Structure formats: structure tokens, C-alpha cells
Amino acid sequence: MKDDNKIKWGIIGLGNIANQFATDLLLLQDAALFAVASRDHNKAIEFAKKYNCAKSYDSYQALFLDDQIDIIYIATPHDSHAELSIKALENGKHVLCEKPLSLSTKDAMRMIEASRKHNKFFMEAFWTRFIPSVKEVLEKVNQGVIGDIKSIKADFAFYADEKQGGRLFDKNLGGGALFDIGVYPLFLSYLLLGMPKEIMAKSICNKNGIDLQTSMILHYENAQSILHASIVSESDMKATISGTKGHIQLNSPWYIADGYSVSKNNKEETFSLPNSGIGYTHEAIECHNCIRNNQIESKLWSHQNSLDLSKIVQDIKNQIGVNFS
Template sequence: MQKNKTIKWGIIGLGNIAHKFANELQLVNGAELVAFASRSKENAETFANMYHCAKAYDSYEAIMKDDTVDILYIATPHNSHAELSLLALENNKHVLCEKPIALNYPDAEKMIAASKKHNKFFMEAFWTRFNPSFKATFENVKKGEIGQIHYINADFAFSAKGKNRNRLFDLKLGGGSLMDIGVYPLFLAYTLLGIPEKIHAQSIFHPSGVDAQTAMILQYSDAQAILYSGICHTSNMKATISGSEGRINIDTIWHMAESYTVVKNNTETKYSLPTNGMGYTYEIEECHQCIQNNMIESQLWSHQNSLDLIKIVDEVKKQIGLDFPV
């Protein structure tokens, strides 16, 4: 694709996150929102009117046939990520798919293979990887600012009580804390320490069958990560990375933080890195850069990164006994 050319987006799956993403698209130079798709014509038209978008489709298949759409953002429930991503790639669309990439490793493999087969950009939407505070934290760790990492602690929990009919409590839709938000702490540990040698996980389950809360310990040769997710209560939502020479605290809410603190030699140094919008803008810009450079994957969050992470998630699922209906 020609560099600096406007990249035209379509959005599939019109829930709360689609609203956020549509707003963020308007903050990115070279991005144009041209189409929405929902199984409800009324919902699609409501979004289109709200964001001054000309096209509203009442089927996902229809938007994929629209030749004006360069890339599709897939924001549907987790159980349809694989199916819709494959269909989009087969229709020669680039794809940004919400996390988790899929409900299991085999489906993720198929999605990556389709990206390669059709030579189309595909990325799992782990927007935290492109957050300025996280990128700075990662670089500080990489250059040895806090020495060798020995311990990571990260939690992510919020209360969704009273919303038992929504997707978070629906096993068929891939609900529960692990798939929706537990992937964030796992992402942090994986990005900084890689694939663990051992995983220990336990959960408490909701009557609907989804995990209401999950605790995980990732064991490495010289480090441990203690991670947690929950959807029936709140938590501090902070992250700490402790090394032999100091530690880094990523402030609340850590996966979208605008600041972090380095604690070293009894001195605390706080760094502020305000985001443009909520922070989705950075993953959008990454998509643009990759597409304009004819790349089918990001170097910051690659196909292999997504495969590694879903393999870790699969092991956690196995240990806690979480099984999604096919």
C-alpha cells in the first residue's frame, strides 16, 4: 500500500469497546471510519449516525464484501474471533482482532496461517503493548535499569455483579475473568519474562460456569509472577516489576497507565507519559505503519507472541478446568 494513504476502517461487533475504538480512530491522522456492521440493522445505523459514517450493514458478511474497507476491527464476543477473522482474511481484509485472539491455540494457528496465506496484516489487539508507559517500562527493563527480574505482581479485577446476562457470565461466548481480563497480567509476565517453565492456577467459578476469579503463579528459573483476575469485585489494578537493582511500579490502571515509578537506591522517580485519547491510538498507528510497509504482522506484538500467549492461556484453562462449548 502507498505510504501516507488514508486507511479505511470497518468495525464489526458494536458494543462498548466499539464505541471507544471509533472515538479513538478520529484522533489518528490517516484513519477514516467508513463502515459498521452488526446483526442488528438498527444498531449499525445508530453507530453510523453517531460517528457520521455512511455505511451501516446488518450482516458481517456484507461489510467484508465492501471493497472500500481496508481493515476490519473485530470487537465481537470471544467465541467468534476466529470465525470472523478467518472470513475477513479470506475476503482480503487486514484484521485487528480484539483479545484474546481466540478461545484456544488451534484456532489461533488457523488465523495466523490465513494471514500468511492471503498476505494480509493480522494483529491481536493488545493495545497495552503500544502504550507509552508500558513501552518505556519494557525498555527500562531490557536495558537493565532494575537488574535481573525476580518477581512480577499484577492484578486486574472489577465488579460486574448485577449484569449476569451480559457476555462476561456467558460460557458460550467465552466469558469469565481469565479470557476477558486475566490475559492482561499474563501478557505482562510473558512480555517481560517469556514462556514460564511451570504454571499453577486455581479459580472460583460463577454458577453460570465461567471463572469468577482466577489466581495464577508463573514459575521461571529465577523469577515468579503472581497474577490475578476477577469480575465480581474490584482490586488495586497496579503492577510491580521487581529486579535485583530496584523495581518499577506501573500506576493504576496499569494496562492503560499514563505514568510509572522507578524505585532504586531508596529513591523514587516518577515518569508521566500522557496518552493520546484512551491509548487505542497507538495500536491503530501500529496497524497503519505495518500495512503501509506491506507487513503482515507487527514486530512489537507478533503472530508468535499471540501464539505463545494463547498457549499459556490454554494451560491455565486446563488447570482450572475451564472448557468452552464448541
């Protein structure tokens, strides 16, 4: 961190998510988007101009070597997360890496080990964990407001045109429903119930071996989660957490909910909790807090949390027969 007390960010991978993140970063007074990098230098230049960013690079390595950058946000396709995160950490940078961390638990562990070795903050960019609605719902569940959880129902689905191609349908980039959006409902189940005792999953795949839609049941000792992810259909994208005394429903789209409702004793109470900006500000604030407190991981979404989720995703990947190698 430099003399002006602002945390200086660099961004690698300048697609849609990076644009949304950069938009939210402008809302934080103690943050500065300082440099961006793309192999397409014109793209980097345009991105930098759009967000009043001081520097643009035509190589990732150049950004890694910029000693004015405190933390790098990695928003490239899934297949490159591991290597880029490790290189950034090796060059003394803190790292916020887009979900999923990697395409294998082995690589996720390598990333975490690099964070520990170089004593730099590292976090998976699971923005949903930090939005006000999810934090408050977790508190209510832990307080027993709806009793013991017995079931969770959650999905994430949208229609993408396979004929148009793109990274979603590119096996080399880790495409498919599971890794791109299936991690969200899996995250919610893990956050509320922990590691399952058993996982059952079935997919419909295209001819290239990409899962177009995947349905999952996570079985716990006294509860079950019924989860779904699809890139070939629409849904209402609500999430329902049902307990012995009532149920909670996160507003649609639940992964970035601006509120929720609690239903019990034939009464419903609604709660409005708007997000700051698009919603990425909350995870950026967590990064800042951790860096300022010399923490290499978040207590809200720790290295172990990311590793556990990676193990769940890998189990499902093996069951549905998706192979990225």
C-alpha cells in the same frame, strides 16, 4: 489503500470497546472509519451516525465484500473471533482482532495461517503493548535499570453483577475472568519474562462453570509472577516489577498506565507519559505502519507472541477446568 491515502476501517461488533476504539480513530488524520456492521441494523445506523461513518451494514458478510475497506476491527464476543477473522482475511481484508484471539490455541493458529496464506496483516488488539508507558518500561527493564527481574505482581479486577447477566457470565460467549481480563496480567509477565517453565492456577467458578476469579503463579528459572483476575471484586490495579537493583510500578490502572515510577537506592523517580485519546490510537498507528510497509504482522506484537500467550491461557484454562464446548 485508496487514492486519498487514508486507511479505511470497518468495525464488526458495536459494543463498548468498539465505541472507545472509534472515538480514538477519529484522532488519526490518516484513518477513516468507513463502514460498520451489526446484525441489528438500527444499531449499525446509530453507530455510523455517531462517528460520521459513511456506511452501515446489517450483515458481516456485506462488510467483508466492501472493496473500499482496508482493515476490519473485530470487537465481537470471544467465541466468534476466529471465524470472523478468517472470513475477513479470505476476503482480502487486513484484520485487527480483539483479545483474546480465540478460545483455543488451535483456532489462534488457524487465524495466523489465514493471514499468511492471504498475505494480509493480522494482529491481536493488545493495546497495552503499544501505550508509551509500557514501551518505555520494557526498554528500561531491557537496559537493566532495575537489575534482573525476580518477581512481577499484577492483577485486573472489577465487580460485575452476575444477576444482571451479560457476556461476562455467558459460557457460550467465552465469558469469565481468565479470557476477558486475565490475559492482561499474563501478557505483562510474558512480555517481560517470556514463556514460563511452570504454571499453577486456581479458580473460584460459578455453577455454570465460569471462572469468577482466578489466581495464577508463573514460575521461571529465576523469577516468579503472581497474577490475579476477578470479575467479582475491586482492586487498585497496580503492577509492580521487582529486580535486584530496584522496582518499577506502573500507574493504576496499569494496563493503560499514564506513567510509572522507578524506585532504587531509596529514591523514587516518576515519569508521566499520557496516552493519546483513550489509548487505542497507539495500536491503530501500529496497524497503519505495518500496512504501509507491507507487513503481515507487527514486530512489537507478533503472530508468535499471540500464539505463545494463547498457549499460556489454554494451559490455565485446562488446569481450572473451564470448558467452552
